Amino acid sequence: MAPPAIRVENLVKRFGDLTAVGGISFQVDEGESFGFLGPNGAGKSTTIRMVTGVLRPDAGAARIAGYDVRTDTDAAKSEIGIVPEQFNAYPDLTAWKNVMLAGELYGIPRQTRKSRGTELLRSFGLFERRHTLATNFSKGMKQRLMLTMALLHDPAVLFLDEPITGLDVESQHLIRERIAELNREGRTVFLTTHNIAEADRLCDRVAIINRGEIAAIDTPDALKQTIERTRAVEVSFNEEVTLDTLAAFSTVDAVEKRGDTIRLMTPDPDTVIKAVVNFAQEENLTLRSLQTLGPSLEDAFTALTEARQ
The missing domain is CATH 3.30.70 (Alpha-Beta Plaits)
Incomplete structure (x- = not known):
């Protein structure tokens, strides 16, 4: 039996006297679209940074496709693609060069990264602008470029941090449809967002974190039923x-x-x-x-x- 795409066990992170994440546990099944919601300061970003290997936890463990993020870091990271909220491509490189550089960093063979990059740029409507400097892209185009780079190595798990915030309607629609399509193809999607309606639309299950603790995990419909009286x-x-x-x-x-x-x-x-x-x-x-x-x-x-x- 395949391990869950993501398993988090008693994860703890403290910053001085502040406990940002207080021993949370959850798992995300392979092929699931999972929403991670919480108010500002709830522990969302800290959790994601630990799960993706950016931040070392004080206690507990996180596993991606069975690989311990702390002890099998390279193997775990090879299974994930990350689209942060802030644009992280090189603004003074063209879209194509950014994609090719991402492929090199992932160790993807030259021909594979060229064919895969072409396919992804076409799917996100960027192929005709592939020789344009990233700094000249709109916010929506930048977001699509980051998705292209995150998907180039064909990761099993895709982490998305506020993927449509501040985007124009066309980009929102394209990215939303592409996320849903990736999930239908079997990709595990982990979505962090303040847009609760978006999580309701895209996610199979949702976890709500508050004050460093998991307040609830369930399907959107089941969570709604907890306040059926309203x-x-x-x-x-x-x-x-x-x-x-x-x-x-x-x-x-x-x-x-x-x-x-x-x-x-x-x-x-x-x-x-x-x-x-x-x-x-x-x-x-x-x-x-x-x-x-x-x-x-x-x-x-x-x-x-x-x-x-």
């Missing part, structure tokens, strides 16, 4: 309505204005919907929209992290 009725009227009026409805816990809609938080959507319809009829208002909403992954994230403050 539901909402979202309504829009043809005229302005005071929030206090709607807040007075039976079973409404809170009211939020969101653009031209109003969201009524409630454990009993049926009662609230009937109250909204009656209210509209009595006040001679037109309902432009009316829908019920279940809890989101963002709701679950907020509940789980706030519970540990």
Whole structure:
């Protein structure tokens, strides 16, 4: 039986009196798309740096495809591709030379890196710009170049740190689709992001880390069910309505204005919907929209992290 793509066992890292990561454990199965979420300062970056061999843990172990990152560093690193949040290619080299240099560093034979580099640059829409200096690329193009470089040696596990933050819509779509395609092909994807909707869309499972501890690990749907009581009725009227009026409805816990809609938080959507319809009829208002909403992954994230403050 093949080992998990990533196994983390009781990983600890301290900086002076601060325990940044406090003995966490989890595993990511081969071919899984795994999200790693947490508020700022939660221990995400420290964990990733230990798992990828950049930072030495004070205790515990991390393994990539069965290789101990601390004792079998070269073997472990050969199995991973890393796309950091910050651009790390050489700005004064062309895209092609950056890709070829990455291939040399990984020890890939010349013809293999040329054919593989051509294939990847084409797939990310960069082949026609391969002779352009990286410094002249847009942020989206730079991100695509880093993905090309990270995938050149055909790693089993791909680590992505905020892969679409700040990108234009076209680049977001291309990178999102390519990540999903890589995962469908059997590549293990480890995604660190602040974009909770993105994790919900792309990930099979999600871990939420807070204050150096794992608050929860499960599928996005299962995490949402942990706060199933948090539901909402979202309504829009043809005229302005005071929030206090709607807040007075039976079973409404809170009211939020969101653009031209109003969201009524409630454990009993049926009662609230009937109250909204009656209210509209009595006040001679037109309902432009009316829908019920279940809890989101963002709701679950907020509940789980706030519970540990």
